Amino acid sequence: MAATIEICKDTFIHKDAVEKLKRITPSEETLYSLSELFKVFGDTTRIKILFMLFVSEVCVCDIAAFLNMSQSAISHQLRILKQMRLVRFRRQGKTVFYSLDDNHIKRIFDQGLEHILERSRGERSNG
Amino acid sequence: MAATIEICKDTFIHKDAVEKLKRITPSEETLYSLSELFKVFGDTTRIKILFMLFVSEVCVCDIAAFLNMSQSAISHQLRILKQMRLVRFRRQGKTVFYSLDDNHIKRIFDQGLEHILERSRGERSNG
DNA sequence: GTCGCATATGAACAGATGAGCATATATAAT
DNA sequence: ATTATATATGCTCATCTGTTCATATGCGAC
Numbered sequence: 001m002a003a004t005i006e007i008c009k010d011t012f013i014h015k016d017a018v019e020k021l022k023r024i025t026p027s028e029e030t031l032y033s034l035s036e037l038f039k040v041f042g043d044t045t046r047i048k049i050l051f052m053l054f055v056s057e058v059c060v061c062d063i064a065a066f067l068n069m070s071q072s073a074i075s076h077q078l079r080i081l082k083q084m085r086l087v088r089f090r091r092q093g094k095t096v097f098y099s100l101d102d103n104h105i106k107r108i109f110d111q112g113l114e115h116i117l118e119r120s121r122g123e124r125s126n127g
Numbered sequence: 128m129a130a131t132i133e134i135c136k137d138t139f140i141h142k143d144a145v146e147k148l149k150r151i152t153p154s155e156e157t158l159y160s161l162s163e164l165f166k167v168f169g170d171t172t173r174i175k176i177l178f179m180l181f182v183s184e185v186c187v188c189d190i191a192a193f194l195n196m197s198q199s200a201i202s203h204q205l206r207i208l209k210q211m212r213l214v215r216f217r218r219q220g221k222t223v224f225y226s227l228d229d230n231h232i233k234r235i236f237d238q239g240l241e242h243i244l245e246r247s248r249g250e251r252s253n254g
Numbered sequence: 255g256t257c258g259c260a261t262a263t264g265a266a267c268a269g270a271t272g273a274g275c276a277t278a279t280a281t282a283a284t
Numbered sequence: 285a286t287t288a289t290a291t292a293t294g295c296t297c298a299t300c301t302g303t304t305c306a307t308a309t310g311c312g313a314c
Contacts, residue, residue, distance in 0.1 A: 008188030033243045042166035061135030085246045094260045104238040111231040116160045221290045
């Protein structure tokens with residue numbers, strides 16, 4: 001289904017740029033996984049949970065208590081984090097302890113925080 | 128509004144862990160910005176646009192043509208990227224060229240890709 | 255087995271989000 | 285001025301998402 005809207009007559013992108021682009025761009029499937037991963041990071045509740053796990057292994061009820069949210073809400077979010085292989089869990093009696101299962105998260109967050117920091121610096125000097 | 132649901136009687140999180148957590152956790156406002164940033168990365172269209180910009184400066188119509196999407200859709204997404212200060216633009220006649228305005232993006236993507244790669248490795252060996 | 259507590263999960267509902275359409279704006283040419 | 289082209293934007297709608305509620309499951313104590 002081609003675009004019915006007229007697209008610009010002149011193309012500015014160079015052949016070698018297109019070549020390079022095709023070389024560096026991951027597969028459609030990988031791009032999808034990448035977006036799914038970042039979607040997981042796109043929610044403050046999940047970010048807060050991950051920050052808790054940066055410090056130590058924590059049980060569900062402690063997360064709920066600390067974030068002042070329902071056990072159900074936390075459990076739902078932990079499932080998403082689990083599906084993305086960002087956290088693991090171990091059972092100890094009735095309690096389930098969650099911990100980090102990835103060492104990229106911290107680095108990703110740090111890079112994100114740096115971006116935000118630089119952006120707010122720019123806001124201050126630009127007015 | 129306190130949780131009406133009963134939360135676990137015993138707390139497992141230690142005092143010093145809570146102290147450390149409060150020390151390393153960014154402000155509510157920063158956490159919100161961080162989630163907003165990752166939300167922007169949580170869409171394949173925007174990821175694809177950013178990958179194009181990794182290679183070179185590109186105009187709107189070339190993005191639309193390359194991704195086989197409407198000019199309007201691309202423009203909407205570019206606005207979001209602009210708001211997040213991830214891209215900048217310059218006008219040349221009728222054409223508007225967009226380019227990257229941040230050097231953290233590539234690193235964030237690389238870390239994300241590494242996570243995905245390791246995860247798929249695990250899937251293969253775990254069955 | 256029953257009871258109580260910790261966690262998981264399905265359904266439902268409100269709010270957010272991405273794309274399409276129509277239209278507005280910007281620039282250049284005439 | 286008008287016309288044509290490139291981009292931006294407001295509105296709408298279908299889809300997705302996060303939370304709540306109710307309920308199920310898992311485990312230990314009895």
